[in-house]
Amino acid sequence: MNNIICGNGSDEILSMFANCFAGEGDEIVYSEHGFLVYPIAAKAAGATPVVAKEKKYKADVGEIINVCTKKTKVCFIANPNNPTGTYLTKNQLITLRKKLPKNCLLVIDSAYAEYVEKDDYTNGFELVNKFNNVACTRTFSKIYGLAALRIGWAYASLEVIDYLNRIRLPFNINTIAQHAAIAAIKDQQFIKKAIKHNNIWKPFIEKELINLGVQIIPGVGNFVLAKFNNPKKANDCYNYMEKHNIFVRKVLEYGLADCLRITVGLEKENTYLIKIITDFIKNN
Ligand SMILES: Cc1ncc(COP(=O)(O)O)c(C=O)c1O
Structure with missing residues (x-):
């Protein structure tokens, strides 16, 4: 103590x-x-x-x-x-x-x-x-x-x-x-549940992003750093997500203007996120 x-x-x-x-x-x-x-x-x-x-x-x-x-x-x-x-x-x-x-x-x-x-x-x-x-x-x-x-x-x-x-x-x-x-x-049961959830949905988001041609920085937290290789594209994607009620993190001030940090959400939030990013990528 x-x-x-x-x-x-x-x-x-x-x-x-x-x-x-x-x-x-x-x-x-x-x-x-x-x-x-x-x-x-x-x-x-x-x-x-x-x-x-x-x-x-x-x-x-x-x-x-x-x-x-x-x-x-x-x-x-x-x-x-x-x-x-x-x-x-x-x-x-x-x-x-x-x-x-x-x-x-x-x-x-x-x-x-x-x-x-x-x-x-x-x-x-x-x-x-x-x-x-x-x-x-x-x-x-x-x-x-x-x-x-x-x-x-x-x-x-x-x-x-x-x-x-x-x-x-x-x-x-x-x-x-x-x-x-x-x-x-x-309540360590809750912690176990959260780890298990993260172990399912972080790889899901990463795999889907890679399939869409978005690079990811391999990390071990409860978020994905998505790299668009172009600050304008990252910013446009942020705005598109915001318009669809998805709030991720711009990381410009971290010297990562071409990236967005996306925290793992609930199942329906994760699938919705991928749907919206897919729409964005198809149209941009
Ligand atoms: C790496 C890291 N350390 C510390 C903190 C601060 O957390 P808190 O002050 O809420 O305990 C954060 C929160 O964003 C963080 O990402």
């Missing part, structure tokens, strides 16, 4: 990491298409966000190490990442930890961990147990479906948690969110 801290969504904890461990004159590293809260948190802390190039839409250990300097105090890695869905293996994370400067905290953001069933994946706990300069964040916003209640948590060494507690506002988690999270943890 003492190794855990809760936050008003894991976003709050990501900000706390930036505020606690970096400030003016320091740098915070994240990867090219990494989750955009990282540069926001870095800037709000007065630190400089530094971007490491990715390879094939995936964070790259060598590139991250290349951009590190004496000033690098935090490295954020979403594993798997939003919006690409790609992930670093356990061995790659260990290599990253070993090569990062010792006084740079590695924050593994495992918001989508529950969806990943790959043997070479780790949710980061093993690294936290092994290294006192690794922290791992989790959330109730994704597979638990409680995003609007705002509750997330982090697991780290007693020392790191102690630092965070010094800047945590005393009443950061509201009672309703606490009760909802406790009830949600007890």
